[in-house]
Amino acid sequence: MSSTVAILFDASKCTGCKGCQVACKQWNQLPAATDFGDAPFSGSYESPVANTADTWLRVTISETDAADGTPTLALGRDGCWHCSDAPCVSVCSSGACHRSVDGTVTLDQSKCFGCQYCVAACPFKIPQFCSRDGKAKKCSFCQDRLQHGRTPACMKSCPTGALSFGPRSEVITAAQARAMAIRETFPSVEVYGVNQMAGLGIISVLPFGAAGHRLPANPQAPLATKLENAMAVVTGVGVLGALGVATAAFVGGRGSGYGEEQYSYDAVTRITCDGDVPMDPQAPIKKADKLVSVGLKSAQTPEGEEV
Numbered sequence: 001m002s003s004t005v006a007i008l009f010d011a012s013k014c015t016g017c018k019g020c021q022v023a024c025k026q027w028n029q030l031p032a033a034t035d036f037g038d039a040p041f042s043g044s045y046e047s048p049v050a051n052t053a054d055t056w057l058r059v060t061i062s063e064t065d066a067a068d069g070t071p072t073l074a075l076g077r078d079g080c081w082h083c084s085d086a087p088c089v090s091v092c093s094s095g096a097c098h099r100s101v102d103g104t105v106t107l108d109q110s111k112c113f114g115c116q117y118c119v120a121a122c123p124f125k126i127p128q129f130c131s132r133d134g135k136a137k138k139c140s141f142c143q144d145r146l147q148h149g150r151t152p153a154c155m156k157s158c159p160t161g162a163l164s165f166g167p168r169s170e171v172i173t174a175a176q177a178r179a180m181a182i183r184e185t186f187p188s189v190e191v192y193g194v195n196q197m198a199g200l201g202i203i204s205v206l207p208f209g210a211a212g213h214r215l216p217a218n219p220q221a222p223l224a225t226k227l228e229n230a231m232a233v234v235t236g237v238g239v240l241g242a243l244g245v246a247t248a249a250f251v252g253g254r255g256s257g258y259g260e261e262q263y264s265y266d267a268v269t270r271i272t273c274d275g276d277v278p279m280d281p282q283a284p285i286k287k288a289d290k291l292v293s294v295g296l297k298s299a300q301t302p303e304g305e306e307v
């Protein structure tokens with residue numbers, strides 16, 4: 001089995017420029033909120049105020065004070081955390097939500113039929129239902145880029161080095177070293193994601209601690225999801241499955257039994273909730289000429305060219 005990967009988000013280096021947020025939209029062809037009805041003023045620098053089927057990553061911005069009293073910003077990342085123990089996967093009634101061998105959690109649009117179990121199950125409220133095509137949407141960890149040796153679009157666009165990418169074990173080591181280095185300036189600093197939900201695929205250095213960046217210290221699946229999973233173990237089908245809701249898809253496809261070898265991800269098919277203007281779902285993406293190895297921070301071709 002290949003090793004798992006992770007993104008390192010170092011909030012102490014983030015300036016809140018939202019380059020990552022824009023890059024996510026650009027790469028995934030997600031339309032922006034077009035008027036103030038879609039993105040009303042929230043009383044903060046954040047926009048939009050919540051993730052939607054068309055916004056898979058948001059920069060969160062909380063006004064706070066540094067240890068010496070200086071007004072500053074606690075910056076955060078609101079997107080899928082790619083949980084090791086992912087409730088969205090365990091409840092998925094069609095097998096659309098699944099965890100890949102590299103540890104990323106993806107949502108296969110060809111299998112999603114819009115039951116919204118994942119929407120209800122996620123402790124971070126990440127998957128969002130798209131009423132235009134009746135499917136759930138969320139960050140894909142840029143699988144189409146990873147499969148061609150490229151790094152995630154959000155990470156690639158970050159101008160300050162607040163985002164990097166690599167094997168999860170190396171990312172955790174780098175995060176812990178960074179936390180130690182800034183502890184004097186930020187006494188509340190925490191490394192977030194090592195243990196939450198059995199380990200997240202986004203490891204964060206949070207200068208103001210989890211609460212200061214509006215993250216739950218100990219995220220939990222909703223009680224209904226836990227009961228549903230427990231019933232699935234007992235009955236083999238789950239509560240709603242036993243009631244006959246979507247039984248054919250449900251019985252055959254719960255995410256907990258869904259193997260990587262059964263899953264095929266179309267590397268060039270867009271998974272976009274595209275608004276009123278139809279997009280070509282087969283629109284090609286530019287591929288790397290050759291496969292490259294992926295390392296911490298960036299990927300390089302064998303000739304040393306950064307991609």
Ligand code: SF4
Binds near residue numbers: 079127
């Ligand atoms: S953050 Fe939510 S959507 Fe993402 S893997 Fe975890 S449970 Fe699933």
Ligand code: SF4
Binds near residue numbers: 027140152153155
């Ligand atoms: S990994 Fe890709 S899909 Fe996920 S937030 Fe970053 S740019 Fe968006």
Ligand code: SF4
Binds near residue numbers: 018019158162
């Ligand atoms: S691109 Fe980098 S610096 Fe800008 S908001 Fe995103 S993480 Fe922060």
